Amino acid sequence: MEENPFISEKYAPAPESTPVALKEAYGHFINGEFTEVDESKLRESRNPASGKLLAMVSEAGGDEIDLAVQAARRVYEKSWSRLAPSERGKYLFRLARLIQERSRELAVLESMDGGKPIRESRDVDIPLVAAHFFYYAGWADKLEYAFPNRKVRPHGVAGQIIPWNFPLLMAAWKLAPALACGNTVVLKPAEFTPLTALKLAELVEEAGFPPGVVNIVTGGGTAGRALVGHDNVDKIAFTGSTEVGKQIQKALAGTGRPYTLELGGKAAHIIFEDAALDQAVEGIVNGIFFNQGHVCCAGSRLLVQEGVAGELTRKLEHRMKTLIVGDPLDKNTDIGAINNEPQLNKIRAFLEEAREQGLEIADGGQELPEEGFWCRPTIIKNAPQSCRIVREEVFGPVLAIQTFRTPAEAVEKANNTRYGLSGGVWTDKGSKIFKVTSSVQAGVLWANTFNKFDPTAPFGGFKESGMGREGGLHGLHPYVRLD
Amino acid sequence: MAERIPVKKTYKLYIGGKFPRSESGQTLSFEDRKGNPVAAYCKASRKDFRDAVVAAAAGLKAWKAATPYLRGQILYRAAEMLEGRSGQFVEELQLQGLGRSAARREVQAAVDCLVYYAGWTDKVTQLFSAVNPVASSHFCFTVPEPTGVIAAVMGEGVGLAGSVEAACRLLAGGNAVILAGCPACPLSVSSLGEVWHTSDLPGGALNILTGIAGDLAATAGSHRAVDGVLGFALTPEVEKSIQEAASDSLKRLRFEDGRKGRGSPYAIADFLEMKTTWHPVGV
Numbered sequence: 101m102e103e104n105p106f107i108s109e110k111y112a113p114a115p116e117s118t119p120v121a122l123k124e125a126y127g128h129f130i131n132g133e134f135t136e137v138d139e140s141k142l143r144e145s146r147n148p149a150s151g152k153l154l155a156m157v158s159e160a161g162g163d164e165i166d167l168a169v170q171a172a173r174r175v176y177e178k179s180w181s182r183l184a185p186s187e188r189g190k191y192l193f194r195l196a197r198l199i200q201e202r203s204r205e206l207a208v209l210e211s212m213d214g215g216k217p218i219r220e221s222r223d224v225d226i227p228l229v230a231a232h233f234f235y236y237a238g239w240a241d242k243l244e245y246a247f248p249n250r251k252v253r254p255h256g257v258a259g260q261i262i263p264w265n266f267p268l269l270m271a272a273w274k275l276a277p278a279l280a281c282g283n284t285v286v287l288k289p290a291e292f293t294p295l296t297a298l299k300l301a302e303l304v305e306e307a308g309f310p311p312g313v314v315n316i317v318t319g320g321g322t323a324g325r326a327l328v329g330h331d332n333v334d335k336i337a338f339t340g341s342t343e344v345g346k347q348i349q350k351a352l353a354g355t356g357r358p359y360t361l362e363l364g365g366k367a368a369h370i371i372f373e374d375a376a377l378d379q380a381v382e383g384i385v386n387g388i389f390f391n392q393g394h395v396c397c398a399g400s401r402l403l404v405q406e407g408v409a410g411e412l413t414r415k416l417e418h419r420m421k422t423l424i425v426g427d428p429l430d431k432n433t434d435i436g437a438i439n440n441e442p443q444l445n446k447i448r449a450f451l452e453e454a455r456e457q458g459l460e461i462a463d464g465g466q467e468l469p470e471e472g473f474w475c476r477p478t479i480i481k482n483a484p485q486s487c488r489i490v491r492e493e494v495f496g497p498v499l500a501i502q503t504f505r506t507p508a509e510a511v512e513k514a515n516n517t518r519y520g521l522s523g524g525v526w527t528d529k530g531s532k533i534f535k536v537t538s539s540v541q542a543g544v545l546w547a548n549t550f551n552k553f554d555p556t557a558p559f560g561g562f563k564e565s566g567m568g569r570e571g572g573l574h575g576l577h578p579y580v581r582l583d
Numbered sequence: 584m585a586e587r588i589p590v591k592k593t594y595k596l597y598i599g600g601k602f603p604r605s606e607s608g609q610t611l612s613f614e615d616r617k618g619n620p621v622a623a624y625c626k627a628s629r630k631d632f633r634d635a636v637v638a639a640a641a642g643l644k645a646w647k648a649a650t651p652y653l654r655g656q657i658l659y660r661a662a663e664m665l666e667g668r669s670g671q672f673v674e675e676l677q678l679q680g681l682g683r684s685a686a687r688r689e690v691q692a693a694v695d696c697l698v699y700y701a702g703w704t705d706k707v708t709q710l711f712s713a714v715n716p717v718a719s720s721h722f723c724f725t726v727p728e729p730t731g732v733i734a735a736v737m738g739e740g741v742g743l744a745g746s747v748e749a750a751c752r753l754l755a756g757g758n759a760v761i762l763a764g765c766p767a768c769p770l771s772v773s774s775l776g777e778v779w780h781t782s783d784l785p786g787g788a789l790n791i792l793t794g795i796a797g798d799l800a801a802t803a804g805s806h807r808a809v810d811g812v813l814g815f816a817l818t819p820e821v822e823k824s825i826q827e828a829a830s831d832s833l834k835r836l837r838f839e840d841g842r843k844g845r846g847s848p849y850a851i852a853d854f855l856e857m858k859t860t861w862h863p864v865g866v
Contacts, residue, residue: 186695189702193659231652238655238702245710245848507866534722534864556651556705573709 111424114431116211116218118204122295125156128164128318129301131171132311135164143318145295148215149428149437149472157294160319165286165326168315172257172284173332175312180284181254189240192279194307196233202303203230206296210268211428213295215437215473216391218429228553229272232571235555236276239576243281246576251583254282255358256334258579259327262297263340264290264439265394265495270339271297273570275314276555281579283335284313288327290340291320292440328352335359337578339396342493342519342564360568360578362396362560364493365521368514369399369550370536372507373407375526379548381415384499387524387550389423389435389477393497394443396565397522399550401490402479402501403510409503413481417462420477425466435497438473447475447496454480454489485516493519507532511539520562524550543569594624594769596631596793597776599638600786606630611794613679613770621678624769626794629802635761635790636808639732642787643759647729649785651705651757658704658751661782662697665690665747668778672771676743679768692744692844699845700751707756707851715859722862727855729757730835731810734803736795736825737765737772738816741841746772748846749813750789756851758811761790763803769793804828811854815841 125142127135135158142156158164180188199206203226210221243252258278262270267289278285289297297316304314317323324344328336328351336359338348345363352359369387371380387399404412428436438444454461463476475497483490483500490500504510514523522544525536537545543561546552553559553571560569568578595602604610607628612620625631646654665672669690676686708727715723735749746765753760765772776791792799803812804825811834812825822838829836837853 186699190698193698193701234652234655234659235705238706240702241699242702242706242848245706529866531863531865534862535866538864556709573706 111432113427115427116208116222116429116431118208120205120209120212122155122209125158126294126298126318127158128160128168129298129304129314129316130164130168131315132305132309134301143291145213145292147212147472148439149469151471154212155295157298157318160288160317160323160326162322162326164317164319165323165330168286168317169257169259169327169330169332171312172286172315175310176256176284179310180313181282185241185243185282188282189237189280191307191309192233192237192240192276195303195309196230196237198303198307199226199230199233203227206268206299208429209299210296211436214264214267214293215428215439217433217436218431219433220391225266225269228555229268232269232272232276232555236280239277240280243576243580246573247580247582252281253581253583255579255581256283257332258283258285258335258337259330259333260285260287260337261324261327261340262287262289264293265391265396267293268296268300271300273339274337277570277575278337278579279313281576283579286315286317286327286333288317288319288323291318294318325351333357335579338362345566358578360560360570361566362568362570363521363564363566364495364519365396365398365561365565366401366491366493366517366519367397367399367522367524367542368401368403368510368517368540369524370403370510370514370526371405371408371412372525372527372529372532373405374528375408375548376528377408377412377415380412380526381419383524383526383548383550384416385419385423388499389497390551392435392438392475394439394495395551396493397544397551397559399522399524400494400499402499403513404501404503405510406503406505413479413501416479420462420464420479423464423466423477425464425474425476426469435477438475438496441473443495444473444475447494447498450489450492450494450496450498451478454487457487459483459487459489485513491517507536511536514540518564521560521565522546591622594622594773594793595776596625596627596773597780597789597791598631598635599641599790600780602776605794606634611769615678616680622770624773624793627763627792627799629799631792632761632763632795632799632802633806635792636732636806638787638790639759639761640787640808642785642789643729643732645785646754646759646788647757651708654755654757655701655704657783658697658701658754661778661784662694662701664778664781665697666694669694672743672774675770675774676768679770689743693747696744696747696751696845700755703755703848703851707848707855710848711852711855711857717861720864722864723859725857725859727756727852728858730854730856731758732761732808733758733811733813733854734761734763734809735813736763736800736803736815736817738814738818738821738841740767741765741815743768743771743775745815745841747775748844749815752846752850753813753854754789756855758854759788761792761803761809763792763795763799765793800825801828804834805831807832809834811835811837813854814838
């Protein structure tokens with residue numbers, strides 16, 4: 101490894117050691133209990149940082165999905181839809197409390213199963229999970245204030261499909277509002293990261309939810325398609341790629357079933373000359389390297405005003421070299437493992453293509469572990485608008501840098517994308533913040549900060565980044581029928 | 584075998600996160616229907632009230648600065664504490680004349696009230712805030728803030744659940760509270776301090792004065808560092824005396840009969856101030 105002038109000596113490892121109890125093999129969580137494991141339908145769940153086998157999980161097909169939907173329907177008709185809203189809320193409060201109690205264990209498992217640094221799973225993911233359940237628990241008996249002059253009813257059974265980048269957080273974003281509004285749920289976690297959702301199933305059981313209110317079925321595309329196509333599901337919520345989002349919209353055509361889609365992004369992160377550059381560098385690092393860049397709202401296109409482009413790029417390159425890539429369970433780690441092999445191959449293909457196009461590429465130069473899936477923090481300087489790495493979502497720790505001269509040019513470049521999930525602006529001038537944020541076509545804008553999330557704040561995309569909002573008051577709307 | 588002598592509880596005030604006796608040194612005797620003394624409780628004086636106002640001003644700072652999420656966590660924690668002590672509260676309510684099942688219902692209503700308002704702390708802002716579409720290049724928004732130090736004066740007949748309702752709707756909005764009165768169940772109201780004290784509520788955010796005399800209601804109305812008064816089940820004369828005194832510093836006032844039960848975000852908004860901020864938009 102090239103000597104890194106920014107770290108005089110190596111950090112001593114500081115591994116997180118909280119034990120996690122895992123079963124050897126998991127069935128599906130249907131009707132309040134785990135189904136028996138069918139040996140012929142098992143899939144491995146491995147730690148992407150070591151390749152080590154964590155547990156075997158079941159692969160659902162149409163039959164399992166059908167069982168789960170039936171269970172959800174039964175309890176919806178029989179009891180859940182008739183339960184007093186305040187009591188419904190109490191179950192969610194209980195679940196929030198159990199998550200808080202078991203937060204470290206959940207954080208460790210999240211890092212083991214998904215490769216994200218423990219610092220993030222411990223300080224960001226899991227606290228937000230608990231906060232989300234708390235927030236929506238409180239809404240359960242207050243819906244008449246969220247939708248004045250309307251009679252609020254749940255849809256019934258909600259089918260929910262979530263991605264592998266924030267496994268438990270996405271489960272919380274889906275479950276909490278759905279349950280608070282009185283729906284029952286069939287949730288399918290991503291094939292690469294099912295373990296924390298299965299742990300959550302145990303907590304759901306412990307919280308005493310009536311059997312069938314929450315069903316968690318593991319599997320891949322087959323299970324997902326079966327859930328989306330099931331006649332007895334009243335509402336679909338999906339977070340994942342734009343490509344699959346389009347398939348879902350098509351599959352649901354003509355069914356009249358409502359859906360919300362939270363899809364990909366290619367956020368412009370705009371740095372003006374009058375920005376506090378050192379803080380902006382931290383914001384850029386957080387924007388693109390948070391969770392290895394596996395973030396749909398990642399600030400993956402950096403737009404820098406020409407006058408500070410040289411200085412900012414230098415500072416960013418220096419900072420990039422100080423980032424620690426390695427063991428996700430080490431508390432010093434900044435960048436963990438790439439979540440799964442297909443994703444690593446996809447990122448490599450993007451970088452290979454950029455190299456062939458002769459683009460100027462720099463990375464942090466970190467030594468990478470031998471086992472597991474890894475990618476150094478990487479920047480592409482002077483990336484032309486026409487290249488794929490500027491136009492498409494890489495979903496990895498790769499930042500494309502472009503420059504601009506005027507605010508109007510920055511906005512034009514920022515909007516030159518089919519996506520519209522998020523964006524960032526750094527400037528010392530308040531009026532400029534509001535001018536630019538009101539001109540960028542995206543669902544979430546961060547000014548002089550980036551990647552901030554809160555259960556009270558709605559999140560979701562414009563254009564091909566999806567439809568509907570999750571979080572906040574607006575996050576209730578997808579889960580209610582208004583008469 | 585020798586008979587064990589039970590240890591009896593001294594009912595005290597709750598001021599600034601501490602449990603003092605009244606500075607007046609006076610107590611009142613709570614008597615059952617037959618006139619037999621049940622227990623003594625503190626008779627709060629005007630000086631106790633002034634001490635509570637000072638404590639509330641300090642508590643307001645910490646409580647207002649707490650995030651709405653944290654405030655919700657603390658209210659929910661109080662619900663957990665009260666549920667856990669429901670045996671004690673049911674017994675105390677029985678001492679004060681309620682039947683067992685009525686006492687149990689009263690305690691359950693108080694717990695549910697805490698849970699209900701725990702859910703409001705981070706939602707009232709969303710209901711009452713607005714981005715105002717002004718016809719100029721400005722980003723203009725309105726958000727609520729707590730009014731400040733509020734005296735909650737509980738009159739005849741207000742029970743445990745009613746006094747918890749009053750405290751919660753004020754606390755949920757971020758106000759600091761002086762809960763005073765409640766002659767129907769002074770022992771329970773005194774014990775409420777123990778619930779709040781074990782819930783991480785900042786000292787002074789809620790203060791409890793029992794045995795408050797009628798003229799103390801007027802003191803609440805006239806103290807210039809009190810920003811509002813919420814009265815439950817007060818007589819028209821007392822309400823009028825508070826209104827008259829309050830006009831000296833334009834306090835926010837709200838009077839209810841205390842029998843309405845569950846409040847609403849509008850009840851929280853009675854003690855919120857709306858703040859509008861203008862900011863230019865342009866490069």
